[in-house]
Amino acid sequence: MVQSAASGVAFTCDPVTGEKNKIIVDAIYGLGELIVQGEANPDHFVVNKGSFQIEKKIISSQKVQLIKKDDRTLRVPLAAKDQERQKISDQEVVKIAKICDKLQRHYFFPQDVEFAIDKKRNIFIVQTRPVTTLKEIKKETEGSDKEASAVESQIKKKKELLTGLPASPGIGWGPTVIIKSKKEINKVRNGDILVTSMTNPDFVPAMKKVSAIVTDKGGLTSHAAIVSRELGVPCVVGTELATKKLKNGLTITVNGTTGKVYQGGLNLKPKIIQPSFAQPEKEPNLLLKTATKLYVNLADFSIARQVAQKDVDGVGLLRAEFMMAEIGVHPKKIIAEKKEKEFIEKLADRIGVFCQEFNPRPVVYRATDFKTNEYSTLKGGDLYEPKEANPMLGFRGAFRYIVNEDVFSMELKAIKKVRNKMGLRNLWLMIPFVRTPEELLQVKKIVTSEGLIRSPSFRFWMMVEIPSNVILLEEFLKVGIDGVSIGSNDLTMMILGTDRDNQEVASVFDERNPAVLWALEKTIKTCRKMNVTCSICGQGPSEYPDLAEKLVEYGITSISVNPDAIERTREIIYNAEARLVGKR
Numbered sequence: 001m002v003q004s005a006a007s008g009v010a011f012t013c014d015p016v017t018g019e020k021n022k023i024i025v026d027a028i029y030g031l032g033e034l035i036v037q038g039e040a041n042p043d044h045f046v047v048n049k050g051s052f053q054i055e056k057k058i059i060s061s062q063k064v065q066l067i068k069k070d071d072r073t074l075r076v077p078l079a080a081k082d083q084e085r086q087k088i089s090d091q092e093v094v095k096i097a098k099i100c101d102k103l104q105r106h107y108f109f110p111q112d113v114e115f116a117i118d119k120k121r122n123i124f125i126v127q128t129r130p131v132t133t134l135k136e137i138k139k140e141t142e143g144s145d146k147e148a149s150a151v152e153s154q155i156k157k158k159k160e161l162l163t164g165l166p167a168s169p170g171i172g173w174g175p176t177v178i179i180k181s182k183k184e185i186n187k188v189r190n191g192d193i194l195v196t197s198m199t200n201p202d203f204v205p206a207m208k209k210v211s212a213i214v215t216d217k218g219g220l221t222s223h224a225a226i227v228s229r230e231l232g233v234p235c236v237v238g239t240e241l242a243t244k245k246l247k248n249g250l251t252i253t254v255n256g257t258t259g260k261v262y263q264g265g266l267n268l269k270p271k272i273i274q275p276s277f278a279q280p281e282k283e284p285n286l287l288l289k290t291a292t293k294l295y296v297n298l299a300d301f302s303i304a305r306q307v308a309q310k311d312v313d314g315v316g317l318l319r320a321e322f323m324m325a326e327i328g329v330h331p332k333k334i335i336a337e338k339k340e341k342e343f344i345e346k347l348a349d350r351i352g353v354f355c356q357e358f359n360p361r362p363v364v365y366r367a368t369d370f371k372t373n374e375y376s377t378l379k380g381g382d383l384y385e386p387k388e389a390n391p392m393l394g395f396r397g398a399f400r401y402i403v404n405e406d407v408f409s410m411e412l413k414a415i416k417k418v419r420n421k422m423g424l425r426n427l428w429l430m431i432p433f434v435r436t437p438e439e440l441l442q443v444k445k446i447v448t449s450e451g452l453i454r455s456p457s458f459r460f461w462m463m464v465e466i467p468s469n470v471i472l473l474e475e476f477l478k479v480g481i482d483g484v485s486i487g488s489n490d491l492t493m494m495i496l497g498t499d500r501d502n503q504e505v506a507s508v509f510d511e512r513n514p515a516v517l518w519a520l521e522k523t524i525k526t527c528r529k530m531n532v533t534c535s536i537c538g539q540g541p542s543e544y545p546d547l548a549e550k551l552v553e554y555g556i557t558s559i560s561v562n563p564d565a566i567e568r569t570r571e572i573i574y575n576a577e578a579r580l581v582g583k584r
Contacts, residue, residue, distance in 0.1 A: 007032035030065030038222025164239035167225035172212030212254035295560035316560025333380030355424035397433025488538025511540035
């Protein structure tokens with residue numbers, strides 16, 4: 001919407017080192033898509049947060065920009081005289097830094113800010129969100145100091161091959177593997193150095209394996225930079241020549257803290273060496289105590305340990321679908337091949353990871369809610385799944401468990417194994433997409449018949465995501481359940497009659513619509529009246545602070561959000577509760 005002469009991204013801390021006394025500003029010509037994709041190397045500015053003086057400046061060459069013309073986005077070559085120029089003025093850099101500093105003070109947390117500048121040099125802030133990859137890295141032992149010293153002395157003797165932007169801290173070494181497209185990622189082995197022009201989401205499986213990543217293109221906000229910081233993999237971006245200068249199989253050392261790439265490896269056991277940083281403006285780590293519990297939504301067991309260390313009261317939504325997709329075979333095919341035991345063990349092992357990491361905090365496992373079109377993608381799925389015109393309103397949820405009790409039974413046996421054989425009694429069960437109280441009763445009988453009986457350590461929940469759940473909630477609760485969790489995504493779509501994944505009507509989707517707010521309030525207050533806990537696990541509270549505040553005012557028991565929203569949602573809940581106490 002902004003006709004950008006220049007655009008970019010700013011951080012109110014250094015996303016690589018974690019230093020909080022610096023503001024980082026990256027900028028390119030034209031629309032911002034090229035900086036986000038990592039296709040253009042941006043100008044890079046480091047601003048001192050105290051004095052607002054520019055401490056460091058790296059000007060990059062840019063040959064192409066994106067512009068908006070009529071209703072099209074065009075890729076246009078830049079004139080030779082403009083390619084090496086600074087993209088925004090020093091005054092604009094400082095002005096952006098000051099705006100970003102105000103945003104951090106408003107939100108009480110380091111911010112990742114996107115901006116656009118039009119031809120009249122007006123600055124627009126188009127997005128701000130918390131820095132999700134901020135880490136506080138400390139020296140831990142004398143041994144780590146000695147190791148760091150050994151690394152430093154070895155690196156000093158090495159020949160420098162390339163220089164780029166330091167995108168993710170740490171030092172990794174190993175043989176290079178040059179990848180030109182997603183079709184080649186199967187070449188990557190554990191411990192390799194991934195070298196490519198730029199990465200995209202298809203590269204993530206390979207990025208998880210490597211010791212370090214080096215790219216030709218991109219800045220601190222490129223896909224390679226962001227994902228490598230999330231994964232804790234050292235990364236250097238924007239070297240311009242990596243894929244040309246390096247050869248397959250060449251052993252190199254990558255320093256993601258300084259942006260340097262060296263010839264040869266280190267004489268140490270292969271692993272990633274993470275640096276230790278002093279925190280010049282260390283903010284107090286205050287754990288805010290709230291009456292409303294804060295849960296987290298999870299699916300990928302590989303990040304369970306990392307998220308479990310955050311200030312959360314448990315897992316409010318453990319999605320089964322990601323684990324099912326990893327197993328990769330349709331449950332009916334598994335039963336036909338008599339491999340039920342193998343399936344149960346695989347599922348139990350994955351669920352057990354979450355329960356172990358969060359123990360004794362509760363983990364609320366939502367039984368599988370694949371729709372027919374999603375089940376069809378599993379191996380053998382085309383043999384067992386009907387073709388439906390509208391899978392969202394089709395063969396899914398509780399009705400599927402009743403019809404395919406043998407499949408549901410495998411899930412229940414996996415839950416029993418986690419609770420009884422692994423001894424992880426913090427695992428609960430939640431049933432999705434229940435159309436009628438009669439369906440809920442039938443499912444409850446199946447669960448009980450498998451030996452899973454409600455108790456203080458085994459809570460039985462139901463999702464509230466269909467208008468009938470809200471209208472007949474008292475009848476559902478009379479069946480005998482311990483709690484509900486509002487699936488605000490589906491509930492909003494059902495109430496407003498809109499598909500948020502359909503771009504033609506997605507703009508209508510809004511959890512703050514008065515009709516949706518009425519349903520939320522009615523659900524929460526009915527649960528309070530019937531002495532049943534009420535949670536919410538949809539996207540809304542992660543995105544809209546005002547919605548989270550309303551939920552607290554209505555009296556919700558817990559809010560479950562995505563991992564990147566934990567800190568800010570805890571603070572929203574804390575402030576909302578404080579205001580309520582003040583009103584009373």
